[in-house]
Amino acid sequence: MTEPAYVAVDWGTSSFRLWLIDRAGKVLAERRSDEGMLAAAKAGFAGVLQSHLTAVEAPAQLPVLVCGMAGAKTGWVEAGYVDTPAPLSAVLKQAALVPGETRDIRILPGIAQRDTRAPDVMRGEETQLLGALGLGAPGEALVCMPGTHSKWVRVKDGTVVHFSTFMTGELFSVVSRETILSLAVAGADDAEDVASFKAAVKAAYEAPAFAANLLFTARSRQLLFGGTPAAARETLSGTLIGVELAAGLSGTVPKAGITLIASGRLAMLYRLAFDALSVTVQPIDADEAVRRGLSMAAAAIWTK
């Protein structure tokens, strides 16, 4: 095994991921837990991090680079924001040092859009963008990053020029669990219902104003015509994603299509959704992107 060069951490609201990485960017060890920002704020950030560093036997002086909500005001140490138009190269240069630690621990800043008509913030996605697009890549990209709070980001020549957050994932969560529609999806198995999903994406894309109506039809359809809980769940999911796509695709779409940064089930759902609308996507794995972004930043900070 080669020597570790640094530790990379993606510390989100509800998840924690750590990688032990060597000088060549190779992953030597990995840790995943649900000790995200919310849990760590109670348990103590330093202790949570140290427990994972101990588990991967990280040497005492090995530096650590963190991205994500750990840098929020309600996180460990506030890492501030780079304001739009935000060159991704600026993200590397503004990491906040965690004070009072013997080890060199830094947290990357987020990006803020200080536009009173479209105020927005991201933390963690800037690092994925860095890993996915690289520094100063020429040309324009329209990036879709699905999640609890999906981001649509327009990047031009390596600079984030505009972005919008859509709380699609969180809406799906509360709509399917906390409203009357929970009755319609109760007991849904994991069986996919691609037809229901794609039909819902198209219907919502074509008439986004009817979102709150299309959601309700998941229940009315069951009452009047029957239908499985899985079909109802796919209708909710497809409706919410379809509305997001109607907004995201309302501007100019680059010739190469949409850059989709996603992993796992979300990557699959969004690819289906774009497919339903015949929109080309360039898929990039989100897990790999954030690790690559952290590696690029670590190299810039400690190896230069």
Place this chain on the structure above:
Amino acid sequence: MTEPAYVAVDWGTSSFRLWLIDRAGKVLAERRSDEGMLAAAKAGFAGVLQSHLTAVEAPAQLPVLVCGMAGAKTGWVEAGYVDTPAPLSAVLKQAALVPGETRDIRILPGIAQRDTRAPDVMRGEETQLLGALGLGAPGEALVCMPGTHSKWVRVKDGTVVHFSTFMTGELFSVVSRETILSLAVAGADDAEDVASFKAAVKAAYEAPAFAANLLFTARSRQLLFGGTPAAARETLSGTLIGVELAAGLSGTVPKAGITLIASGRLAMLYRLAFDALSVTVQPIDADEAVRRGLSMAAAAIWTK
């Protein structure tokens, strides 16, 4: 005091209202409680009703007419549906008799739209429509009935030809209480912020696809620019209502404008919303409408 002629009950999902009414339609006594369908399904419908009948000293043989969710499959006695196109006069003729009661108790049916592309159901609103528009009134009306599950109904010559449910009220409830936006509205006082509300209505009306983004700006705006919890709450409310109006107003609007059947705070909010879009409304009090509808039905059933 004149003699009571019948009892009218509006039995919704989460509320119960009862009126003791004389032959001339005058209200002799009134009861309100939160023993709606959900609570009564546990406590027992007959017992809940009898406790209120006893409280208003209703004679033993006085008939009772009920509308609303008590007639749902999960209610007291299933009262079925009149299918669209649904003449409001048909609602009067299909009341379901509650079996096994010494008293004559009937529940009015709902209306079902058995359209596979736009399946929908209503229970209770058909009685409000009856009271608000009357039987066989000539001409066309586009009716907006705000609520947990708002209804937009097109009525032509006394017949419900089409309607759509929007779960606007329920979305507001879960979005403001169960998502990250609860942080933005926490501690909001009752102070109105008409400017924030109207601005949100207009923004959502103009770009309904951006709903899940406009909601999120209630939080980003606070993070980046400050702002009161009340302003954030009005932004959520205005956004969700604005999207509903974008859908509701997407078809032909009659010259007389929109018939708005609402009461209390919702009536005020929707009037502000329509005003923000310069749309004329004919306001009708929802409480009065349901009582009048029940009276018309009671007269048709027992006095003819």
